[in-house]
Amino acid sequence: MGARYFGAEVQRLEDPRLLTGRGQYVDDIRLPGMLHAVFVRSPHAHARIRGISLSRARAMPGVVAVFAIDDLGEPLSSARMPEMMPAPIIRRAHTQYVLARDEVCYVGEPVAMVVADSRHRAEDAASAVDVDYEVIPAVVDIRSALGEGAPRAHLGTIDNLAARLEVGFGDIEAAFAKAEHQLEFSLEQHRGIAHSMEGRAVLASPEPTPGRLTVWTATQSPYLVRRQLARVLQKDEQDLRVIAPDVGGGFGPKSVFYPEEPAIAAAALKLGRPVKWAEDRREHFVATVNQRDQYWNLSVAFDGSGRILGIRARVLHDNGAYLPYGVILPVTSLAPFPGAYALPALKATLDVIYTNSTPTAPVRGAGRPNAIFAIERVIDRVADHLGLDPAEVRRRNFIRADQFPYVTGMKARDGSPVAYDSGDYHACLDKALEMADIAGFEKRCEAARARGRLRGIGIGSFIEDTGLGPFEGATVRITPQGTVQVLTGAASQGQGHATTLAQVVADVLAVDITRVTVIGADTDRFPYGAGTIASRIAVTAGSSAHMAAVEVREKILKYASHHFEVAEQDLELSDGHVQVIGVPNLKIPLGDVAFALSGTVGQRMPANLKPGLEATAYFEATATPHSGGTTVAEVEVDPDTGMVELVNHVIVHDCGRIIHPGIVDGQITGGAVHGIGNALFEEMVYDGSGQPVSMTLGEYLMPTAPEMPPIRIGHLETPSPLNPLGVKGAGESGTISAIPAVIRAVEDALKPYRVFVHRYPLNPERVLRWIDAARQGEP
Amino acid sequence: MKSAGFVYHQPSSVDELLGLLAAHEDNRILAGGQSLMPMMNMRFVQPEHLIDANRVDGLNYIREESNWLRIGAMTRQKTLMQSDAVTRHCPLMRVALQHVGHFQTRNRGTIGGSLCHLDPAAELPLISLLYDASLTVRSAAETRTISASEWPLAYMLPAIGPDEALIEIALPVGADWTHQGFFELARRRGDFAIASAAVLLSISDGIIRKAAVALGAVTQTPCRLTDVEALLVGQRADAQTIAAATAQAAKIEAFSDAYYSAQYRQRMAGVAVERALNAALGAPDHG
């Protein structure tokens, strides 16, 4: 396979359109007769609905229809949203009605839907919908949510526990019994909101054939949406076409099936006209899943050399009001144990707790940043306790390069044992420290002290399970015009799949990459799809595209061998042709091969090949490639104000073979900045009665350009043995490892005050309070 | 997040503007729109009549007179940043403007809009207070001038009636300030300030003869720290004096919000005054 494009810095095929304003996001689509929908949302964290009066709203100018739950009619008016990812450990899976019936359980829960001839007039009418609420006590803080007197997040339930997860391996009792040292500490983790720049949006349009509906939605999982829509609307799947056009960033939350999707579909079917809803920014704060608080209590047993013998973890997880995505987020908050380390014993329990707030579900990295942060905090705490260099304690605990595949002792989601396929964590750490110029750190500290600033450096090593099964399929087809189509279920939100898949296929078929068009995320164009989450598309769709292209190549060689009556091995593909090696004028354009295989009435199929120059493949990902690496962050702290300035950020990353360096670096840099945001800037504040308080981007602080340090990336390419391309996922490692590195760097800067940083995000007041506490000698 | 409806007016003269204000009690003036439009898009503010002042001639000017620098209320912040007259007479205004939002905001934002909106953390009300600006306000019936110190009545509530429009901001010039300094503490470039301070000093033979100290973002409205000013005058311009001024400034009663406590803001008031003084005296801002 001539590697012309694989690994090359190809200009993305998506860019010409997106750079000239010709992208097509859901809110850009205009259809004749299209109406605009707006949702009336609960202003209360928990309340009974005593009554809803729609008459005033219905009389407003431009209003076509106003729906409360009963106006949607069956089956929606009596069926709750489906339980998405059922799992035996879930004790009670509360899901919401499409529009609230009798009870609202979080600020932002949709209660009514107004459909009008413009968004403006729909909003006017929304404020005329009168809902008679009886406010009832809300569950806000998970630390007291399981207590006796705690209010219930849902009326009529005995407690607020959604599920209790227990994982572990090895002999934990023995580990703690024989340990020279033990430490116990707690952590508070708050990961905020995804805030993709495009919010969610749904446009449903009835087709001319009765009962058939096309739904455009800004989603990461169009096939999951079609499956669930068919279930909720009790329609046959083939009457539903779901398309994810250009999507302006996903980062996790757009992988969930939301009530707005069936609500808009139902409105379009009832009114017989296209209906569109585009989420505005204030809605994204409360109506789109996000991640909030986790409280960790950790104890670690270790020996005098810093070898970790066992870890116990007890976690409380804020699940929010409903379970739109099963317990995937809590599960991924424990699954990454033991991280990059050969940990002999672990016992971890996690309580998934309902609260009266927006449901939580995976945001970039899901629970992986939470687990890795906990593990890295353990390592740093052990190093400080023993007075050892944190890098050295990591080296003593890392899984060695010669131990792969390494069976960790953990169980994957499908119950199979977790095994790391390949990697070299020591090499990543050493290269990261070298790129971060650890040697010159002391000198930089002096210079900073002279300016009245405290300088610190921190390490964050990580692993990430990527390329989750079961599949993401692809069809490769060559048209009689000689162009190549790659059809796939994979949906893209900026990852450049149209380019990476084209690179893979163009290399196999030896065609110019601009001849390859990738069509994804349209349920009419490809039969099955799983979803774009957790850095899985390069592994799954990439491998499927490769396998399908190889099958097409074999078909071409069979045809040409028959046509030229030469052996297949005397033939080659180059420059869009199949030709006899060494005899340049004996060649056939691939389009002609396609034409020959499209069948002529009365003629036999050449070389009794099957019709069509195409093939479909579903690479079955049975085992999970694990990426790994290390981030080193360096900061300066202003001791008078508590402000933290990021001065350097290095990531050395091993995600197997790299299809497109620029795209992988982009995923890592963007991911790192998101992690920096979680560590230092982003906090969703709620008040005591469950009201969200940070509701503008002027108060919810996202990282912006001037505050970011230079980010340098180093690569190691340890191929994965688990797929034909040797690739691993790269989407979320920047985020996962940035948080522990930045938090440790601040902690290192504060070492004169012997502060243990036990929470994120940090803000200047919290940093200053730790400095003051240390100055007054308090523990 | 679409604005509620309103009756739109586009007056072309000050008199026409004032007539509209008098005729419609439930009105808002649209100046640069950088503060009002977000509140209208979010439906916090829903005026019945929106009076667009952007086509009113005679409100966009910077005029130097012997003892006043007169600025029309609709002068864009970008224009102020590029004005030599402002740099000469009020160098701190130029420094402070770099902290006002982002360059896209400053292309449209006006000085009059900022003063009427009166966000506690806004830079231009702070600078106007520092320089003891004189504000000219007109209604259909009368014209009156009001000093910058009497302008803020309460949280985002300037001393201007619904039938009045701010016409001009006049900054006294020719004062013998020899040193000036500005400092703002904010998380990101262009963010709302957590604490900000601006100082003017006139120093001869190492002694501070006159001082003006203004504090922003710490109390419900920008304010002059008259006790800090009194403490500075007559003292040597040295580290002890700065330390005393810092301690005094840190006694201010600050407000709290969902992000920072009153204690933190109070302490940052001290740091802001200290660093503004250091900036004024050319000392490096460390320790």
Added chain:
Amino acid sequence: MDDTRAIHFTLNGKAEECDAPVRFHLGDLLREKFGLTGTHLGCEHGVCGACTVLVDGEAVRSCLMLGVQVDGCEVVTVEGLADPDSRLHPLQQAFAEKHGLQCGYCTPGMLMSLAAFLAENRDPSEDDIRDAISGNICRCTGYQPIVEAALLAAQRMRNASEG
């Protein structure tokens, strides 16, 4: 109450007129009345910068201006940034080369902000560029490739004007 007001203005080099609903902000007007959906709405409260367009050559948030306010003005959107013969603006070309975009939703706002900034700042430093886009939020790229693209475009624009 949805009264409108007739306006005449230049849009991407072409004379245009329309009855603009007075409460439409400029972003709504461009998207709903002119079908120019290249201008994206990210927050509608003046922070994210995705809706930035040029009015009389200056970068402004189109969500913070009323559509009726561009009467008599010259408006340029991302659709009008490339030359009529669709040769890309140096910024568009540099973004493609330096991978300055991923999902593309913040890109129009980034391009229009930088186009106006580079027109007035021929030789900006990296910090100048980062300050210029401090009012443009991107969740995908981490900003670094955008800064590199802007520096490359600035250099090419300097060479072109000297050449």
Added chain:
Amino acid sequence: MDLINTFTIPLPPEKAWTLLLDVHRIAPCVPGSELSEVVDERTFRGRTKIKVGPVTLSFDGTARLVDVDDVARTATLVAQGADAKGRGGAQAEAHFALEPLGDGSQVTVRTQLAMSGAVAQYGRASGLMQEIASQIVSQFAANLSAQLASEKQDLSVRRTERAGTASNVGDVEVPGEASPSKPISSLGLLSAALGALFRRWLSGGAVK
């Protein structure tokens, strides 16, 4: 948000208690409010206008006296109001407890106040909203004690006029209907010169 206010009524407990339960007296004491309708003995409807900087909120709502315990002399006023333009709402529970104090009585008011919707979702002003809310409650308490104190004069004046006839508190006329006051705004409160908050501003922020 939990607030505690106390005030005294120069009347013995049994008289003061009856005054306190009279809806007609309580309603006008809510600052910035217009009483629109007395529904029944225990319930009244009204509109309260609050001006916070550029935003003027007008809460239409109802207030009801519940759990009235004439023996323990405790009662709860439950109030709920929504802004006419859909910008949010407020829910308040004011628990009254009346005890003897000397030859008069003392009323302790424990108020739980929660705002909801857009008006509560503005973190930069959350500190301010609490200050304005506590101003409203203390103003309510002040108005009520002033109201009851002024009635005591009328009562004693009337008693001297009808010397010898035991006056029955019940027949005390209702004072003039509350005049629809301007929206309570920081300006409104200013004019009432109440609260250290505002005095500090007037003095140009000079630090005491």
